[in-house]
Amino acid sequence: MRVTICIGSACHLKGSREVVAQLQSMVKERHLEEQVDLNGSFCSGNCVSGVCVTVDGQLYSLKPEDTREFFDREIIGRL
Ligand code: FES
Structure with missing residues (x-):
């Protein structure tokens, strides 16, 4: 499974490092x-509400505090 986290400047400000x-x-x-x-990517033009994360090409917008729930649902849930 390929998970890509945007490290572009807008996503960086929303906590992509975290x-x-x-x-x-x-x-x-x-x-x-x-x-x-896990991979990093540059801005894909999807800097809307949160950090842009893709899982096998599917786009999500994530807040740092939602990461655990996201991990359990979208990553563990798909394995
Ligand atoms: S900076 Fe992350 S999608 Fe634009």
Whole structure:
């Protein structure tokens, strides 16, 4: 599964660094390094309400405080 987190300036201001750090530690915690491929990307023009994250090409807009729920639902839920 390919998960891409935007590190463009708008997303950076909304906390993309924190989202990346949280996702990295959740992946590590559950030993999913082989299954979940975390990547960074530049602005894709989707800087709307939150940090732009895609899971296998599907777009989500994430707030740092929603990262755990997102991880459980969209990442664990799809494995
Ligand atoms: S800065 Fe992230 S989508 Fe634009």
